[in-house]
Amino acid sequence: MKMKVKVKNKSRLDDFNKYKSHKGLKTSQKRLSIIEYFLKEDRHFSVEELYYEVKKVYPKVSYSTVYRTLKLLADSGLARICSFGDGTTRFEPAHKAEHHDHLVCQRCGTIIEFKSTEIELLQKKIAQKHNFLVVLHKLELYGLCANCKKKARRH
Amino acid sequence: MKMKVKVKNKSRLDDFNKYKSHKGLKTSQKRLSIIEYFLKEDRHFSVEELYYEVKKVYPKVSYSTVYRTLKLLADSGLARICSFGDGTTRFEPAHKAEHHDHLVCQRCGTIIEFKSTEIELLQKKIAQKHNFLVVLHKLELYGLCANCKKKARRH
DNA sequence: TTTACTGCAAATTATTTGCATGGAA
DNA sequence: TTCCATGCAAATAATTTGCAGTAAA
Numbered sequence: 136m137k138m139k140v141k142v143k144n145k146s147r148l149d150d151f152n153k154y155k156s157h158k159g160l161k162t163s164q165k166r167l168s169i170i171e172y173f174l175k176e177d178r179h180f181s182v183e184e185l186y187y188e189v190k191k192v193y194p195k196v197s198y199s200t201v202y203r204t205l206k207l208l209a210d211s212g213l214a215r216i217c218s219f220g221d222g223t224t225r226f227e228p229a230h231k232a233e234h235h236d237h238l239v240c241q242r243c244g245t246i247i248e249f250k251s252t253e254i255e256l257l258q259k260k261i262a263q264k265h266n267f268l269v270v271l272h273k274l275e276l277y278g279l280c281a282n283c284k285k286k287a288r289r290h
Numbered sequence: 291m292k293m294k295v296k297v298k299n300k301s302r303l304d305d306f307n308k309y310k311s312h313k314g315l316k317t318s319q320k321r322l323s324i325i326e327y328f329l330k331e332d333r334h335f336s337v338e339e340l341y342y343e344v345k346k347v348y349p350k351v352s353y354s355t356v357y358r359t360l361k362l363l364a365d366s367g368l369a370r371i372c373s374f375g376d377g378t379t380r381f382e383p384a385h386k387a388e389h390h391d392h393l394v395c396q397r398c399g400t401i402i403e404f405k406s407t408e409i410e411l412l413q414k415k416i417a418q419k420h421n422f423l424v425v426l427h428k429l430e431l432y433g434l435c436a437n438c439k440k441k442a443r444r445h
Numbered sequence: 446t447t448t449a450c451t452g453c454a455a456a457t458t459a460t461t462t463g464c465a466t467g468g469a470a
Numbered sequence: 471t472t473c474c475a476t477g478c479a480a481a482t483a484a485t486t487t488g489c490a491g492t493a494a495a
Contacts, residue, residue, distance in 0.1 A: 161450070161495070163451080163493075195451090196452090197452045199452065199485095199487085222460090240422075253412050258431055265393055266435075266436035267395075269432070269433040270433040271433070273430045273432070274428070275428045278417070279423040281421035284422075314474080316469050320475085337459085353460085377459075
């Protein structure tokens with residue numbers, strides 16, 4: 136089980152290495168640490184979160200480096216930008232973005248992922264009708280999660 | 291035909307007036323002009339677009355006023371925030387946002403609206419499964435529009 | 446050695462806010 | 471007259487960039 140995850144991330148890291156040598160980049164410890172953490176956690180991150188995470192290992196790391204690394208990840212196709220309208224940008228591993236959508240709780244900020252092949256199919260149909268080539272999609276449902284709904288009822 | 295649109299917008303303006311008196315607000319010419327233009331055009335606007343539009347009538351209008359008015363519109367429920375990941379915030383009439391989604395061309399920026407009751411139905415089901423109360427949804431398909439697809443093929 | 450990578454501070458961009466003044470009610 | 475609305479300039483906040491020093495290749 137654990138093995139599988141490791142192998143998956145390794146292949147993603149390989150993708151990045153290909154991109155890296157193609158662009159003539161170097162491998163710094165900090166950058167590697169950011170990328171590994173990002174892939175290991177396998178969920179969406181705000182720049183701030185990632186910054187503080189990496190700071191634990193490299194206390195001198197700067198926002199610039201985190202921003203620059205995330206940009207590289209996005210360019211190489213490993214990360215996707217996904218913001219939830221709170222004024223900050225978030226990134227998530229591209230392979231997840233492909234087939235996951237989000238329920239976003241407006242009260243507590245919890246984000247629940249879901250997937251629906253039925254919706255994806257309908258999206259494809261709509262795109263076809265408009266002769267549109269879909270590169271990526273984004274579906275978010277905003278509202279109250281089960282917990283906050285319960286709390287709201289109490290008052 | 292024209293009549294119908296006018297009546298529709300009038301009723302929205304009435305909604306705003308209700309909100310206005312509830313909040314003890316006043317009616318300034320500039321604010322009214324922004325709101326009327328926003329409702330008349332009935333599509334999404336960046337703050338910048340709206341600013342320059344209003345500037346034609348009131349050359350001295352400031353960004354502050356546009357921002358403040360759009361905030362009022364959002365608070366009163368007439369406008370919805372909808373950003374497309376280019377770093378700026380857009381607003382669209384709420385009644386449109388309710389049942390329209392977007393195809394966004396990443397090449398030329400064209401935005402095509404579509405609606406799908408089937409997808410809406412599936413969204414409801416998903417929300418139910420997670421015991422989630424949906425307040426609003428957002429579905430965007432990013433890619434190439436028919437035109438840009440054609441151009442891309444040529445080269 | 447060469448050239449990319451980093452931190453820092455300064456620059457940029459989008460948005461908000463404090464304050465004195467003008468304008469509805 | 472009483473407050474709300476406005477413009478302006480200054481303040482924030484998120485993100486980017488120039489530059490001089492540091493570290494991979």
